[in-house]
Amino acid sequence: MLDLRDLTLPLVGAPMAGGPSTPALAAAVAAAGGLGFLAAGYRTTEQVADQIEQTRALTTRPFGVNLFVPQPSIAREPELVRYRESLTAEAAHFGAEPGAPHPDDDGWQAKLELVEAARPAAVSFTFGSPGREWMTAFARAGILTLATVTTPAEAELAVADGARALVVQGPAAGGHRGTFDPAAEPGTTSLDELLTQVGRVVPVVAAGGLSTAEAVARILGLGAVAAQIGTALLPAEEAGTNAVHRAALQSPEFTETGLTRAFSGRYARGLVNDFMRRHDPHAPLGYPEVHQITGPLRAAAVRSGDPHGTSLWAGMGFRSARPGSAKAILEDLTPQ
Numbered sequence: 249m250l251d252l253r254d255l256t257l258p259l260v261g262a263p264m265a266g267g268p269s270t271p272a273l274a275a276a277v278a279a280a281g282g283l284g285f286l287a288a289g290y291r292t293t294e295q296v297a298d299q300i301e302q303t304r305a306l307t308t309r310p311f312g313v314n315l316f317v318p319q320p321s322i323a324r325e326p327e328l329v330r331y332r333e334s335l336t337a338e339a340a341h342f343g344a345e346p347g348a349p350h351p352d353d354d355g356w357q358a359k360l361e362l363v364e365a366a367r368p369a370a371v372s373f374t375f376g377s378p379g380r381e382w383m384t385a386f387a388r389a390g391i392l393t394l395a396t397v398t399t400p401a402e403a404e405l406a407v408a409d410g411a412r413a414l415v416v417q418g419p420a421a422g423g424h425r426g427t428f429d430p431a432a433e434p435g436t437t438s439l440d441e442l443l444t445q446v447g448r449v450v451p452v453v454a455a456g457g458l459s460t461a462e463a464v465a466r467i468l469g470l471g472a473v474a475a476q477i478g479t480a481l482l483p484a485e486e487a488g489t490n491a492v493h494r495a496a497l498q499s500p501e502f503t504e505t506g507l508t509r510a511f512s513g514r515y516a517r518g519l520v521n522d523f524m525r526r527h528d529p530h531a532p533l534g535y536p537e538v539h540q541i542t543g544p545l546r547a548a549a550v551r552s553g554d555p556h557g558t559s560l561w562a563g564m565g566f567r568s569a570r571p572g573s574a575k576a577i578l579e580d581l582t583p584q
C-alpha cells in the first residue's frame with residue numbers, strides 16, 4: 249500500500265471536480281513526484297473508468313481517485329421553487345433556464361465498485377465517510393484510504409471507520425468544504441489549529457490556502473506529511489479549468505473570496521462575483537438540488553465568457569496562483 253511519506257515531493261494534487269482535474273494533470277503531478285488525483289464527482293462511472301485508463305497510459309506512478317459521499321437531502325421544496333424562480337430572469341439573460349432538481353447520488357455504489365476493481369493507489373472521500381465496510385474493502389485491495397475532514401470530531405469518525413490517512417481541510421480552502429453535516433456552517437478554526445487538534449493517529453495531509461513554499465513548510469512543521477494543493481494548480485497547463493475561471497484568477501477585477509451556498513446548496517469558497525453577491529443572502533441549503541438548479545445558468549455564463557454568472561472556486565491564496573506547467577508550479581511550492 250502507498251505510504252505518503254515515500255512521495256518524492258510532499259505534495260498532493262487536489263482532486264477538483266467540474267473540469268480542472270484531468271488525466272494529464274494527475275499524471276503530471278505524479279511525474280513530478282507528488283500524488284495526483286482524479287475527481288469522480290459529477291462524472292459518470294464510465295467517464296471515471298476512462299480517465300483511470302488514460303492516466304495509466306500517461307504514468308506508471310501512483311495516483312488516486314476522489315469520490316463524493318452522498319448524504320440525505322436537506323432541501324425544502326418551497327425554498328427550491330422560490331430560488332429557481334428568483335434565477336429565471338438571470339438565466340434568460342444567458343439564453344438558459346434554471347434546471348430541475350432531481351435525486352442523484354453521483355453513482356455512488358457503481359463508483360465504489362469501479363475503484364475497488366481498478367485499484368488506484370489511493371482513494372479519497374469528501375462530504376463524509378464511506379463507512380467501515382468499504383474502508384476495509386479498499387484496504388484489503390491495497391488501496392490507501394483518505395478521508396477529508398474539517399473538524400476533530402469528523403477526524404475521529406473517519407479513523408474509527410478505518411481511514412488510513414486524513415485530508416484535514418481548513419477554512420481557506422477553495423471549492424466545497426468537506427463538512428460531513430450538509431446543514432452545518434463550516435468551521436472557522438484555522439488549518440494550523442486544526443492540525444494541532446487532530447493529532448497524528450494516522451498520516452495527515454493538510455489542505456486549504458497553501459499557496460507558497462513557506463506555507464507548505466509551515467504545515468510540514470506542524471506534523472502533516474503533505475500539502476494538498478488545489479487553487480495553485482487551477483491555472484496549470486494540464487488542468488481542464490475553463491477559460492473564464494482561468495482569466496478571473498488573474499484578473500484585478502476579483503479581489504476577494506467568499507464562502508457561499510448560492511451555486512450548489514453546499515458551502516464552497518470562490519471569487520466574489522455578481523452572482524454570489526446577488527444570491528448568497530437568499531440561497532437555500534440543499535445539495536445537489538441547488539447545484540442542479542444553477543447548472544444550466546452556470547454553463548451558459550461560461551459559454552458566453554461572463555465570469556459573473558458562474559462559480560469561480562478559489563481558495564484564499566488565489567493571488568499566488570500563476571500559469572505554468574504542473575511541474576513548475578509544484579517545484580515553486582516545494583520547501584527547500
Ligand SMILES: Cc1cc2nc3c(=O)[nH]c(=O)nc-3n(C[C@H](O)[C@H](O)[C@H](O)COP(=O)(O)O)c2cc1C
Nearest residue numbers: 262264265374421422423455456457478479561563
Ligand atoms: C475548483 C475546485 C474543485 C474542487 N473539487 C473537489 C473535489 O471534487 N473533491 C474534493 O475532495 N475536494 C475538492 N476541492 C477541494 C480541494 O480538494 C482542496 O481541499 C482545496 O482546493 C485546498 O485549498 P486550496 O484551493 O486553497 O489549495 C476542490 C477545490 C477547487 C478549487
